């Protein structure tokens with residue numbers, strides 16, 4: 001069974017020819033839909049999955065389970081989001097560990113029938129119309145002509161492009177291009193939709209429309225995994241996020257669960273200051289501080305402070321440096337996970 005990632009930027013499956021029934025795969029088929037949802041294996045499961053690109057460890061022992069709803073995938077550049085997406089959509093295999101969709105290896109074409117992928121980049125045949133493009137993708141998915149036409153109209157309607165789909169792709173706005181990519185991702189009527197930076201470059205009105213579309217897809221029972229740097233917009237959509245840092249999942253859950261987690265998360269922070277000794281002396285009086293290590297001298301240096309309850313610690317810390325008129329020249333959480341989580345909770349959306 002051949003599966004490839006074509007230049008169109010669209011994940012293409014080449015399973016056996018099929019008619020209107022997308023679940024008419026040969027049995028026994030562990031991905032077959034069952035009315036007893038609880039009895040099914042998880043929709044998407046990463047089990048200690050690692051991915052090396054030559055000497056680069058892009059994904060490090062990731063364990064993650066998705067079952068329903070919308071999950072935001074966030075993290076700094078290079079954190080491993082695209083690699084995680086490539087593994088989830090079967091574009092590449094883990095070097096170590098397993099990635100499965102409903103219990104089937106994500107690399108297997110049967111798993112791909114359950115996953116729709118909307119890549120971040122556009123690689124269309126620009127002279128094609130949106131309708132022809134989606135129809136061609138349906139044919140490449142293995143549907144016969146009649147079924148491809150039926151599905152094309154169905155997905156164009158679902159993304160609100162029926163009336164605009166005969167224009168050439170080169171004339172489309174960014175938002176329209178995203179809709180067409182989404183339409184092709186919906187062709188197999190997948191349970192899981194993986195969207196890589198779907199809002200990037202889309203104007204504010206287009207964004208609102210897309211958010212509405214994502215909500216409605218989730219309302220229809222689809223599970224969505226959305227990678228995005230647009231944190232404010234993402235939070236309008238879901239409060240369930242997976243935060244990545246250096247190839248690991250630093251935290252996953254609702255924002256409240258992650259904030260609660262951070263309450264108990266011991267934190268190491270390096271503070272560069274003009275008076276590290278005075279700062280360390282005062283910090284050791286703070287109840288949440290577990291310890292301090294000083295480097296440098298009275299002319300300047302650093303204190304590595306270990307503290308519990310980061311939010312409360314930072315509030316006290318802010319008051320302390322103002323009261324004592326201590327100059328803070330730099331502040332850096334030393335733990336990658338804590339750095340990423342705090343960066344997300346305290347930055348980005350501006351929420352704390």
Ligand SMILES: Nc1ncnc2c1ncn2[C@@H]1O[C@H](COP(=O)(O)OP(=O)(O)OP(=O)(O)O)[C@@H](O)[C@H]1O
Nearest residue numbers: 053056057058075076077078079080081082083084
């Ligand atoms: N094909 C590749 N060959 C070598 N290294 C790679 C390859 N793809 C990704 N990497 C490296 O793997 C790490 C994770 O990259 P990845 O693209 O998954 O991160 P990301 O979170 O998606 O980043 P961005 O937000 O910038 O797209 C980075 O260090 C990156 O340089």
